[in-house]
Amino acid sequence: MKEMPAEDALRRKMQPGAISGGGFLGSDARSLQEILDTDAAAIAALGLTHLQVAERLGEIVRAAMAAQGAPAEVAAGLQAVYCEARGRVPCPWSDGMFEKGQVEITDTRTGETLLCTPLSVHMIAAHGFYQGRGSHYRIEPGRLPRMLALPGE
Amino acid sequence: MIAILIATALVFAISGTFAALLLVAERYLVNYGRCEIDINASQRTLSVKGGESLLSSLMAEGVFVPSACGGRGTCAYCKVKVAAGAGPLAPTEAPLLSEDEIRDNVRISCQVKVRNDVRIEIPPELFAIKRFVGTVEALRDLTHDIKELRIALVDPPEIDFVPGQYIQLEVPSYGGGRGEVYRAYSMSNPPSEARHVETIIRLVPEGICTTWVFQHLRVGDAVALTGPYGEFRLSDSPREMVWIAGGSGMAPFWSILRHMIENDIRRKCTYFFGAVAKRDLFLIDELGRLAEELDWFTFVPALSSPAAEDNWDGEQGLITEVVARHLSDGAEMEGYLCGSPGMIDAAIDVLHKKSITDNRIFYDKFA
Amino acid sequence: MILAEAVQSDGGFAMQMLVILVTAGLTENILLTRFLGMCPFLSVSRELRSAAGMGLAVVFVTTGTCFLNSVLYWYVLKPLAAYHVPIESLKLILFIVVIAAFVQLMEMLIERISIGLYFALGIFLPLITVNCAILGASLFMVNKQYGPAASLFYGLGAGGGWMLAIVLMAGIRHRLAKAKIPAGLEGPGITLVIAGIMAMAFIIFQGMVKV
Numbered sequence: 096m097k098e099m100p101a102e103d104a105l106r107r108k109m110q111p112g113a114i115s116g117g118g119f120l121g122s123d124a125r126s127l128q129e130i131l132d133t134d135a136a137a138i139a140a141l142g143l144t145h146l147q148v149a150e151r152l153g154e155i156v157r158a159a160m161a162a163q164g165a166p167a168e169v170a171a172g173l174q175a176v177y178c179e180a181r182g183r184v185p186c187p188w189s190d191g192m193f194e195k196g197q198v199e200i201t202d203t204r205t206g207e208t209l210l211c212t213p214l215s216v217h218m219i220a221a222h223g224f225y226q227g228r229g230s231h232y233r234i235e236p237g238r239l240p241r242m243l244a245l246p247g248e
Numbered sequence: 249m250i251a252i253l254i255a256t257a258l259v260f261a262i263s264g265t266f267a268a269l270l271l272v273a274e275r276y277l278v279n280y281g282r283c284e285i286d287i288n289a290s291q292r293t294l295s296v297k298g299g300e301s302l303l304s305s306l307m308a309e310g311v312f313v314p315s316a317c318g319g320r321g322t323c324a325y326c327k328v329k330v331a332a333g334a335g336p337l338a339p340t341e342a343p344l345l346s347e348d349e350i351r352d353n354v355r356i357s358c359q360v361k362v363r364n365d366v367r368i369e370i371p372p373e374l375f376a377i378k379r380f381v382g383t384v385e386a387l388r389d390l391t392h393d394i395k396e397l398r399i400a401l402v403d404p405p406e407i408d409f410v411p412g413q414y415i416q417l418e419v420p421s422y423g424g425g426r427g428e429v430y431r432a433y434s435m436s437n438p439p440s441e442a443r444h445v446e447t448i449i450r451l452v453p454e455g456i457c458t459t460w461v462f463q464h465l466r467v468g469d470a471v472a473l474t475g476p477y478g479e480f481r482l483s484d485s486p487r488e489m490v491w492i493a494g495g496s497g498m499a500p501f502w503s504i505l506r507h508m509i510e511n512d513i514r515r516k517c518t519y520f521f522g523a524v525a526k527r528d529l530f531l532i533d534e535l536g537r538l539a540e541e542l543d544w545f546t547f548v549p550a551l552s553s554p555a556a557e558d559n560w561d562g563e564q565g566l567i568t569e570v571v572a573r574h575l576s577d578g579a580e581m582e583g584y585l586c587g588s589p590g591m592i593d594a595a596i597d598v599l600h601k602k603s604i605t606d607n608r609i610f611y612d613k614f615a
Numbered sequence: 616m617i618l619a620e621a622v623q624s625d626g627g628f629a630m631q632m633l634v635i636l637v638t639a640g641l642t643e644n645i646l647l648t649r650f651l652g653m654c655p656f657l658s659v660s661r662e663l664r665s666a667a668g669m670g671l672a673v674v675f676v677t678t679g680t681c682f683l684n685s686v687l688y689w690y691v692l693k694p695l696a697a698y699h700v701p702i703e704s705l706k707l708i709l710f711i712v713v714i715a716a717f718v719q720l721m722e723m724l725i726e727r728i729s730i731g732l733y734f735a736l737g738i739f740l741p742l743i744t745v746n747c748a749i750l751g752a753s754l755f756m757v758n759k760q761y762g763p764a765a766s767l768f769y770g771l772g773a774g775g776g777w778m779l780a781i782v783l784m785a786g787i788r789h790r791l792a793k794a795k796i797p798a799g800l801e802g803p804g805i806t807l808v809i810a811g812i813m814a815m816a817f818i819i820f821q822g823m824v825k826v
Contacts, residue, residue: 102658108320108322112421113320113322114317114322115454115456116456128802132801132802160588162566163494163522163552163568163594164495164524164528164553166553178453179494179590180452180588181496181588182316182432185322185323189340189343192323194588194589195455197453210453231453231454232454250698254695255700255705258692258700258709259709262691262712266716267716270716273720273724274723277724278727335730336730338734339738
């Protein structure tokens, strides 16, 4: 299916080196629309909404930022550490600039980790974009209920 | 037989005609001739080849409008007020500008094509900004994720700056289409070391610039940068100072401190350096030594989450908590901050509680 | 060839051109009756603004290329047929060359003449070089043996009809945004269903031109 110039430009901004070093699509060969649709279906199947997920992630990110780099206990058995970085990074949809820096969420019981950034949280909230498979900051919808203590199946 | 020849000749003729037509059209239609850029009501006028973006035309002529994304239309750093000649707003500009900015004729200069004469307005400080080419003299590890980059300038050989200012490092294309962006770093060397530029760089996961610095850059490599930029600097007053920074935020203070020592500026100051654990501390010995030698300088490193093996007996807690414990009355003090927006907001809060007013708080917000 | 007959009947030049225009746009809508140009139709019809931009670009190019291709056909290819040159197969390559070159030239011209117009539709021009509706219009024009003047109106009608269809679709999809669509049908699925319904609706225009 031919892509509009806008979608083409969007895809180009998601490539490595355009906005972030690794890009937002990882090694995913699927079209952007397919990635969005598949993840949207997965989230719906978990009984969640994008906004719910983004709100919870946003809470965790804010708590981690307040701890200025020290581990923050955001829930029972859930720790978040903020790693700061100077500068702002634009959203590929050109709807805002977001602080750089990552938050590493660790489930202290299993050792599982999840990475997110203010930008990745925004993209979930505003566009339902969890990033392509293989992207450094991809969040697999299936991991969310466990990792974030969200209600889910 | 003759049919084949005619057919082939026909296809060649038609394709050839159109190809020629397109080449001619490109020569005349896409050629905008030379255009004049009038800056700040003829403070400076440039004659440039039309058809390029305003940003690249200006940079080619030595006027370094800030940019982070290198002209891709994403970072919105390159805003310039264009009084006349920019043409209608491009679809890529609209989402990056506010209503007020659009009304004020502010444009994203990397998305504005110079097709005719333009009249622009830029802050006069930008004229002082130059592009420097240098070589990497040293690249040493300060911590597990922080490096000190020391560049020896080649052309021009010296940089004139105020301690606290920053430069924009040019990241070339590397490793498969990445790069050609600019990233800002505060200078950590004092202005007396005019032939060098020293910066403290922290590794950003997936960062375009820091991946280049940490994985690809070698001593002896050529690098380019523009500068100096920034308003962060010591005030003129003799008031006592509180400095708060962590990680790579130390850079401007390292420059300011050494400048103060060289110029015998004996303003009382206390430097609160926040880190998570002992492995994140650096330049501790040098700063500790200076604190002992100088009666006006106090150094307070603090760890917010020391590891057991650190055996840390120094200050503990968030740097903002440590500051709150140490300061009593800040009525005649000034605050200097460098770090992430979150840390700065928390620090400003603490300084307010110690009666330091906004007009006496200066910061280089990492934004 | 029902339409060819309609055109041959008496009624004056203006009447003939009007008939050609209307039949190209409505009765034989290149998208809804002939099902050409579906690709960009499905992907660009999400937003009214881009649909209109794309539509305008298609009108521009279809009109221009239909005219140019008919001139090429009647004054260059037809005479050469006497030499046993296989013009029916050659016309395919040559029409495409003309369309591609025309689109390139148009892009340069529009950027030079009006930046506003360029931002509105110039960015769609490279996309439509391979829009099969444009080649289709030229080929139909040859089928119907339209002269250059008739081709101009045919192209205008065909392009206009395509634009009409995509703008209508954009309007419908805008209203669909709040509708509950079964999961499997979202996106291209429901669009094709709507296109089919629209095609059925356009059948009412079949009765407009009497033979």
